Amino acid sequence: MGIEVQDLRKRYKRVEALKGVSFTVRPGEVFALLGPNGAGKTTTLRILVGLIKRTGGAVRVLGEDPEAAPLAVRRRLGYVTGGMGLYDRLTGEETLRFFGRFYGFSAAELGERIAELDTEFALGEALRRRVEQMSSGMRQKILVARAFLHRPEVLLLDEPTAALDVFARRALLDRVAEERERGRAILYSTHVLPEAEELADRVGFLYEGRLIFVGTVEEAKARFGGPTLEHAFIHAVEEVRHAA
Amino acid sequence: MPPSWNVFWKEALSFFRDRRAVINQLLLPVLLMPVFAIGPAYLIGKLGQAELEKTQVVAVKGAPGGLIAELKKARFQVKPDPDPEKAVREGAADLGLIVEPGRIRVFAKVSQEGLKAEALMGKLNQALEAYKARVVAERLRAAGLDPSVLTPFVVETVDVSPPEAKKAGFMGFLIPMFLLMFIIGGSMSVIIDATAGEKERGTLEVLLAAPVRVWDILMGKLLAALLVGFLSTLAGILGLMLAGLYTARAVSFSEGGEAEALSFGLQLDPRALVLLFVTGVLFATMVVGIELALGVYARSYKEAQSSIGILYMVVILPIALLGTASAFIGENPAYYAIPIVGPALYMDAVLKAKADLTATLITWGSTLFYAGLTLVLAYRSFTREEAVFRN
Numbered sequence: 001m002g003i004e005v006q007d008l009r010k011r012y013k014r015v016e017a018l019k020g021v022s023f024t025v026r027p028g029e030v031f032a033l034l035g036p037n038g039a040g041k042t043t044t045l046r047i048l049v050g051l052i053k054r055t056g057g058a059v060r061v062l063g064e065d066p067e068a069a070p071l072a073v074r075r076r077l078g079y080v081t082g083g084m085g086l087y088d089r090l091t092g093e094e095t096l097r098f099f100g101r102f103y104g105f106s107a108a109e110l111g112e113r114i115a116e117l118d119t120e121f122a123l124g125e126a127l128r129r130r131v132e133q134m135s136s137g138m139r140q141k142i143l144v145a146r147a148f149l150h151r152p153e154v155l156l157l158d159e160p161t162a163a164l165d166v167f168a169r170r171a172l173l174d175r176v177a178e179e180r181e182r183g184r185a186i187l188y189s190t191h192v193l194p195e196a197e198e199l200a201d202r203v204g205f206l207y208e209g210r211l212i213f214v215g216t217v218e219e220a221k222a223r224f225g226g227p228t229l230e231h232a233f234i235h236a237v238e239e240v241r242h243a244a
Numbered sequence: 245m246p247p248s249w250n251v252f253w254k255e256a257l258s259f260f261r262d263r264r265a266v267i268n269q270l271l272l273p274v275l276l277m278p279v280f281a282i283g284p285a286y287l288i289g290k291l292g293q294a295e296l297e298k299t300q301v302v303a304v305k306g307a308p309g310g311l312i313a314e315l316k317k318a319r320f321q322v323k324p325d326p327d328p329e330k331a332v333r334e335g336a337a338d339l340g341l342i343v344e345p346g347r348i349r350v351f352a353k354v355s356q357e358g359l360k361a362e363a364l365m366g367k368l369n370q371a372l373e374a375y376k377a378r379v380v381a382e383r384l385r386a387a388g389l390d391p392s393v394l395t396p397f398v399v400e401t402v403d404v405s406p407p408e409a410k411k412a413g414f415m416g417f418l419i420p421m422f423l424l425m426f427i428i429g430g431s432m433s434v435i436i437d438a439t440a441g442e443k444e445r446g447t448l449e450v451l452l453a454a455p456v457r458v459w460d461i462l463m464g465k466l467l468a469a470l471l472v473g474f475l476s477t478l479a480g481i482l483g484l485m486l487a488g489l490y491t492a493r494a495v496s497f498s499e500g501g502e503a504e505a506l507s508f509g510l511q512l513d514p515r516a517l518v519l520l521f522v523t524g525v526l527f528a529t530m531v532v533g534i535e536l537a538l539g540v541y542a543r544s545y546k547e548a549q550s551s552i553g554i555l556y557m558v559v560i561l562p563i564a565l566l567g568t569a570s571a572f573i574g575e576n577p578a579y580y581a582i583p584i585v586g587p588a589l590y591m592d593a594v595l596k597a598k599a600d601l602t603a604t605l606i607t608w609g610s611t612l613f614y615a616g617l618t619l620v621l622a623y624r625s626f627t628r629e630e631a632v633f634r635n
Contacts (some may be wrong), residue, residue: 012630049453052629074455085450087254089261101250102454130261 002027002154002185003048010043010209017043019209020057025185027105027153030176032200033189034233039206041189045158048187049079062153063196075103078152080143082162088132092123092142095131103150108169117145144175155179155186163197173199195236197229205236212240247456251464252471255438259472265437269430269476277422300364303328303337303351307493311343311375318371333450336595339368348372406597413507419592422484423477423520425529428559430476431469432535438465439539439546448540448632458626462536462619469532470525477524508554519594519604526611527587531559533618537625543634563588577602 004023010018018040025031033041046052050070066073100110126138161169205213224235303325312322325331328340332351340351354361377635381391442448542548580586590607625631
């Protein structure tokens with residue numbers, strides 16, 4: 001039921017950003033969507049959230065079409081972008097309450113849920129401090145707590161480690177691995193290939209709007225050659241370039 | 245809490261925690277309005293007065309004794325000179341006079357010295373008029389006539405304007421202009437932060453990815469902008485009242501004149517206040533709708549500042565022009581339906597107790613309609629991916 005993408009196409013005015021992309025993400029699986037900047041990763045995720053409209057193909061998130069029922073889909077998914085997306089002048093708790101209200105929590109329920117998240121993510125001081133006064137580690141905790149606030153069944157992570165220091169990055173990767181164990185379907189978009197090599201059950205190589213490979217990390221290495229996923233990805237892109 | 249109130253709460257909290265924005269929008273108008281409103285006039289008045297109290301040199305040629313006496317009475321230093329024009333040009337004299345049969349030629353650096361020259365010419369003309377009256381009286385007496393034959397009657401003008409219009413005084417049209425400026429300026433800071441600012445920080449995408457309708461987001465941002473616009477307007481009014489109080493005291497003290505003539509028309513009855521408030525809210529909604537559409541389309545905070553800044557000029561310019569032309573515009577009710585200009589004309593009419601039911605209905609109906617249109621425009625911008633993700 002997680003995520004199903006079939007022959008997805010997206011055209012901006014003069015650019016065809018996605019040229020028939022197909023993949024699935026099953027519950028309890030981390031699927032890493034890999035590609036250089038401009039490959040179409042963010043476009044794919046925005047279509048899955050219902051932020052932009054596709055020009056072709058079919059998309060299902062938890063059985064629903066995000067274009068037809070965006071609010072129903074958004075209630076059940078967690079979306080994290082690399083740009084952080086926190087309000088500087090709100091405290092950590094105010095941030096969680098602000099977003100929590102959109103998911104229909106009452107004030108009392110939110111209080112209980114924030115207390116749970118505090119225990120789970122050791123939010124502590126981050127709850128009381130304004131975002132503008134937080135360290136990057138504190139911000140990351142609030143960011144992740146916000147994504148998990150409503151216990152989403154699907155997680156969409158778009159370059160989630162882009163603005164993180166090494167400690168915050170490590171904590172996030174561990175958290176993603178834990179969420180997989182809890183049965184969440186996780187779509188992890190990144191151009192940092194070692195992260196994908198560590199986390200992903202399966203990977204998809206996205207290049208110039210086309211998914212040029214889908215399989216496990218080992219299958220990628222075997223198919224394209226090289227000691228690491230990064231080498232395999234580079235060989236795959238070179239193969240496409242030569243063919244063109 | 246309804247989603248739109250939730251967005252409103254976040255926007256308002258963010259504004260009130262931004263010390264710089266609070267100072268700019270709520271504190272500075274109180275402090276600066278008195279300076280801007282009365283400062284230039286006060287300064288020019290003081291300088292002009294000081295100039296007139298000085299003794300200026302007048303180079304004269306062919307001036308009779310009577311004229312010289314009048315010039316000295318008006319505190320001019322009279323200096324006979326064979327070429328008064330040259331004396332003025334070279335700075336040896338402030339003014340020059342050549343008396344010829346049936347004509348007096350006056351020399352002054354009119355273009356070069358602007359207001360100073362005008363003030364000096366005023367002072368000189370008073371002396372010349374006094375001399376002229378003296379000569380006329382002497383000639384009439386010589387002809388056996390009483391000089392009073394030249395003034396068979398005196399003209400007395402009585403201002404029959406309503407008390408509200410008198411209170412508004414010559415600053416009348418500036419009041420709606422100031423009110424509308426504060427509404428736009430106050431809402432602008434919130435909207436830029438809530439649109440382009442959110443885009444730049446990456447929070448808009450996260451907000452749009454939450455299970456909340458775009459319409460609720462728009463309403464929340466609109467309410468926050470209206471609140472700050474309203475508070476900013478109140479701060480501006482407070483500043484104007486301080487300016488009015490100061491001017492009234494100054495006028496009463498120095499001239500014993502009618503203090504309310506310069507008190508910026510702020511002694512309004514509750515009905516007028518309600519009419520101004522409703523008009524202000526409708527106008528603000530219309531302007532905020534455009535600001536929201538422009539703000540979300542901008543790539544960055546700076547771009548939004550620049551495009552909304554242009555909007556500010558586009559709105560204020562016709563209102564400012566109208567200030568000088570409004571007295572000559574006829575009483576056509578259709579004018580109240582003109583976007584931007586209509587509410588300004590209507591506010592002016594309210595201040596002068598001229599606004600009737602027809603004017604009220606036309607202004608409110610049309611502004612409500614335009615406000616609806618701009619909000620639809622804003623909604624379309626917020627739902628257009630080319631606008632939201634334009635970078």
